[in-house]
């Protein structure tokens with residue numbers, strides 16, 4: 001805040017907003033993610049550093065991908081981070097929440113990316129079917145009964161639709177896994193973040209969707225990423 005504020009008055013206002021509980025990233029208007037400065041507007045999920053692991057796994061799995069979809073994109077941080085490395089890639093970001101879509105539109109513009117609004121795959125142009133090299137989907141995965149246990153920054157300042165993944169937290173993940181192979185190119189991959197506890201059920205959902213599946217774990221970032229490849 002010291003380096004972002006233009007003077008003492010703005011700094012005092014920023015401190016007051018932070019003290020009132022607003023996440024630091026919403027106070028500043030940006031979050032650091034994979035070495036990028038991602039614009040984050042109030043009401044939009046703040047990209048977590050943990051999710052940089054999903055980005056790294058996607059790049060390792062599909063270093064030559066030419067079409068990237070960031071489904072459940074929020075700010076579009078994941079798509080932007082992938083496009084920053086995969087120069088010239090065709091990038092699409094999609095979310096059900098119009099506030100997130102507007103924010104993502106800003107963040108993917110630097111990569112000539114497109115932002116779409118709608119429920120999961122319904123948001124995507126049909127011409128993407130069978131062409132997606134990387135389908136990154138950081139879906140909401142907090143079980144409904146545990147949303148109330150989240151830190152106040154999340155509970156009070158991030159939309160419920162960005163957090164609540166249903167009874168066991170895997171409702172959205174299962175819907176994505178069931179339809180991903182329709183959209184993936186041969187050899188294309190789907191990547192989803194889960195908690196450690198959910199990982200096994202998530203792997204089963206991917207396998208039911210016909211994907212060749214493995215789990216990647218980062219102890220350092222406390223991150224679990226399920227990776228499914230269309231054979």
Ligand SMILES: C[S@@+](CC[C@H](N)C(=O)[O-])C[C@H]1O[C@@H](n2cnc3c(N)ncnc32)[C@H](O)[C@@H]1O
Nearest residue numbers: 045047072073074095096097119120138140162
């Ligand atoms: C956990 S946030 C992740 C945001 C972003 N991918 C990131 O990592 O920072 C989940 C996002 O999924 C979106 N979402 C939830 N249900 C959705 C649905 N049925 N279709 C599309 N997006 C959805 C939410 O609006 C939210 O932006």
